[in-house]
Amino acid sequence: MTEKLNIEVPTMAExxxxxxxxxxxxxxxxxxxxxxxxxxxxxxxxxxxxxxGIKYAVLGTEESCTGDPAKRAGNxxxxxxxxxTNIEVLNAYNIKKIVTGCPHCFNTIKNEYPGLGGIYEVIHxxxxxxxxxxxxxxxxxxxxxxxxxxxxxxxxxxxxxxNGIYEAPRAALEVLDAQLxxxxxxxxxxxxCGAGGAQMFKEPEKGNKDINIERIEEALExxxxxxxxxxxxxxxxxxxxxxxxxxxxxxxxxxxxxITARANGL
Amino acid sequence: MISQILFxxxxxxxxxxxxxxxxxxxxxxxxxxxxxxxxxxxxxLTTMLKVAFGQTKMVVRPIPAALxxxxxxxxxxINIEVLEIMIDGVFxxxxxxxxxxxxxxxxxxxxxxxxxxxxxxxxIFLIRRNILxxxxxxxxxxxxxxxxxxNYILFTEILLMTAFLLMNAADAKLQLLGSHHYISAGAFxxxxxxxxxxxxxxxxxxxxxxxxxxxxxxxxxxFLNYLPYSKxxxxxxxxxNTYFSNLEPKGEFTNMQSVTNEVKAMLDPSxxxxxxxxxxxxxxxxxxxxxxxLMNAYTCTECxxxxxxxxxxxxxxxxxxxxxxxxxxxxxxxVGKTLDKGGAAFEDGKSxxxxxxxxxxxxxxxxxxxxxxxxxxxxxxxxxxxDLRRYAVMEESQAPSSISSMLGNIENNGAPWKYSPADRFxxxxxx
Numbered sequence: 001m002t003e004k005l006n007i008e009v010p011t012m013a014e015x016x017x018x019x020x021x022x023x024x025x026x027x028x029x030x031x032x033x034x035x036x037x038x039x040x041x042x043x044x045x046x047x048x049x050x051x052x053g054i055k056y057a058v059l060g061t062e063e064s065c066t067g068d069p070a071k072r073a074g075n076x077x078x079x080x081x082x083x084x085t086n087i088e089v090l091n092a093y094n095i096k097k098i099v100t101g102c103p104h105c106f107n108t109i110k111n112e113y114p115g116l117g118g119i120y121e122v123i124h125x126x127x128x129x130x131x132x133x134x135x136x137x138x139x140x141x142x143x144x145x146x147x148x149x150x151x152x153x154x155x156x157x158x159x160x161x162x163n164g165i166y167e168a169p170r171a172a173l174e175v176l177d178a179q180l181x182x183x184x185x186x187x188x189x190x191x192x193c194g195a196g197g198a199q200m201f202k203e204p205e206k207g208n209k210d211i212n213i214e215r216i217e218e219a220l221e222x223x224x225x226x227x228x229x230x231x232x233x234x235x236x237x238x239x240x241x242x243x244x245x246x247x248x249x250x251x252x253x254x255x256x257x258x259i260t261a262r263a264n265g266l
Numbered sequence: 267m268i269s270q271i272l273f274x275x276x277x278x279x280x281x282x283x284x285x286x287x288x289x290x291x292x293x294x295x296x297x298x299x300x301x302x303x304x305x306x307x308x309x310x311l312t313t314m315l316k317v318a319f320g321q322t323k324m325v326v327r328p329i330p331a332a333l334x335x336x337x338x339x340x341x342x343x344i345n346i347e348v349l350e351i352m353i354d355g356v357f358x359x360x361x362x363x364x365x366x367x368x369x370x371x372x373x374x375x376x377x378x379x380x381x382x383x384x385x386x387x388x389x390i391f392l393i394r395r396n397i398l399x400x401x402x403x404x405x406x407x408x409x410x411x412x413x414x415x416x417n418y419i420l421f422t423e424i425l426l427m428t429a430f431l432l433m434n435a436a437d438a439k440l441q442l443l444g445s446h447h448y449i450s451a452g453a454f455x456x457x458x459x460x461x462x463x464x465x466x467x468x469x470x471x472x473x474x475x476x477x478x479x480x481x482x483x484x485x486x487x488x489f490l491n492y493l494p495y496s497k498x499x500x501x502x503x504x505x506x507n508t509y510f511s512n513l514e515p516k517g518e519f520t521n522m523q524s525v526t527n528e529v530k531a532m533l534d535p536s537x538x539x540x541x542x543x544x545x546x547x548x549x550x551x552x553x554x555x556x557x558x559x560l561m562n563a564y565t566c567t568e569c570x571x572x573x574x575x576x577x578x579x580x581x582x583x584x585x586x587x588x589x590x591x592x593x594x595x596x597x598x599x600x601v602g603k604t605l606d607k608g609g610a611a612f613e614d615g616k617s618x619x620x621x622x623x624x625x626x627x628x629x630x631x632x633x634x635x636x637x638x639x640x641x642x643x644x645x646x647x648x649x650x651x652x653d654l655r656r657y658a659v660m661e662e663s664q665a666p667s668s669i670s671s672m673l674g675n676i677e678n679n680g681a682p683w684k685y686s687p688a689d690r691f692x693x694x695x696x697x
Contacts (some may be wrong), residue, residue, distance in 0.1 A: 029650035033690045043693065060694075065676045070673055076522045080522075080526060080529040110515075
C-alpha cells in the first residue's frame, strides 16, 4: 500500500558492469520519469517486476524521449534524431525485450523503431501483467480488496485502436473480483481523453467543451468507484476531469499497474 | 431498327464519356507521390472481400447498415437485368431470357422484391437527411452541392426503381392482353399491384412500357456518368480503396525516408545520402500526398461516420475528418481542371493547406484514429492531417507556440517538458 520504493531499481549500466543481462528492459518514458502522478505508476511497475522476480533493468538517465510527441506534431526530423539515438543505446546494450509504462512509447518503439534499425519485442505493462496472471505468477491477494468495487476502464487510443490491445488491461482487472462496467464508447469505439497527437502539450482549439470533460461525463455515467487507465496522459486528463466535476472524493483514477500492486499488497 | 441504332449509339457514347472522365480521375490520383502497397496480396484481397464486399464495418450502425445493404444488394443483383436490357436493346428482342421459364420468373420476381426494398430504403434515407435531419448530415461541410448531390442520388434511385416496376406492370398487362411481341414471361409479385393504376388501352400500355424501358436504361447510363462528379463514386472505388488500404497497426505512422537520409548524414559523416532533391517535407498541396490519400478522397461518400466519432468535432472544434477528405478532392478537381485546359497545375497561388484546410483544423486533431476506425471503407484522414502538419512544422517552422516549446524541450533535454536529463531517474530515489 505504501508508495515508498523500498527496492533498488537496477540500471542497464550497473548490470552491464556486472556482466549481466536483464530478461526485460523497463522503458519508463518521460511522463513516468518526471510527472509526479505517473511516477507512482512507474514505481508500482517496478514493484510488480521485483515481486515476481523478473530480472529487469531501466536505462535511468540514459533514457530519452522516444520522439512520439515530435512525430505526431509533424517534426519527423526530431523524431528520427531521438529514435536513432535511442536505438544506438538500446542496441549497444543488446536489448531484446522491452516493457513500457506508456502506450505512446509502446507504439513508437514497437512500430516505428524497426524501420530505423531498432528491432525488439515490445509489450505494454498491461500485457506484462496479463502474462504474469496467465502464468500464475501474479494473483490478486495479500493486499487491498477490490471485491464488489465498480471499475470502468478507459482505452488509451495508442493501445486500443492503435494496436488492437483491448483484452490485456481488462484481464488484469478481471482477477480482482470487482464489478467491471464498460462506458458507452469503449474498445475500438473508445473516446480519446484529449491528450493524443501532441495535444497534451498545448491548449485545445476553440470549441464548446474540453474532450476530457466529455469523456469523464461518460465515465461518471457508469457511477464507478475507480476509473482505470493505462496511460500517463490519459491519467492526467481523466484526473483533471474528475477534479473539474468535483468527484475527487467519490472516484479514483488509477493505473492498471497501481491497481495490481495494491491488490497484491506491494 | 432505328431504336436499335439509337440504343447502340447511346450506350457507346455513355461508356466513352465515362471512360474519358475516369481517365481524368486516374490522372489526378497519379499526381500523388508513390506509396508501395503491393505487399501481402492475399491479406489485401481478404480485406477487400470482407470490408467492401461484405460491408463488415457498416454493422456498427445497424439501421443504416441494413438499409444500405438492401440498396447494395439491389444494385448489384438488379443489374443482372441490365444484361437482358442490353441484349434486347441491341437485337430488338423482348425479354430474351424469358425462355428460362421458372428460373426467369424467380429472377424477375426477386428483382421486383429487391426493387421495392431499394425504393423504401431510399425514401427512408431521404427522410433521415431532410426531415429527421440527423446530426451527421447537418455539418457545415454538407451544405450546398454535397447536400444536393446526396438527394439527387436518392431521387434517381427511386425513379429508376419506379420505372422498373411500372415497366413490369405494363408488360404484365400487355401479356394478359395477348399483345404481339409481349411474350408471357416473368413473375410480378410487386408490380401486380400497380397494374390497376395503368390504362387498359394497348397503345398506351406499350407507350408506358417502352417509355419506362428507355428511362430505366438511359437512367442507368446517366447515373454511371454522374459518378465522377459525385460522392457516389464509392460504389466503384470502395473495392480498390480497401484493397490498397493500410494493413499496419493504426498507431504506426510512416517513417519518412527523405528524413532518414538527412538524419543519417548528420549522425554519421561517412553516410552519403542518395542523389537528387529530397523534395518537400510533408504536404502543402495535393501532389505532396500519396496516391493512396488521393484515391481515398475520390472514394469518400461523405457519410460522416468519421466526423461523428471525432473527439475534436464532438466538442465543437472546427476539425471534421470528412471535410479533410472533401477538401482534398475539391482541390484535386481544381488542379485537374487546370490540367484539362492545358495549364500549369500548381501555379494558381493556391494550396490544400490554408486555402482549403486551415491550421486551426490541423492542430485540433488528437491522432486518436477514431475516424480511421469508423470509416466503412478504410479511408485514412489522419494520414493527410499528419502530412500537412509535417509541412507546417518542417518547411515553415509554424506550430502553436506551446508545440514549438515542447519540440524545443525534446531537442534540448530529451523530454517534452523543461526538466533536466540528469533528473530523469529521480523517481527511484524520491518517494
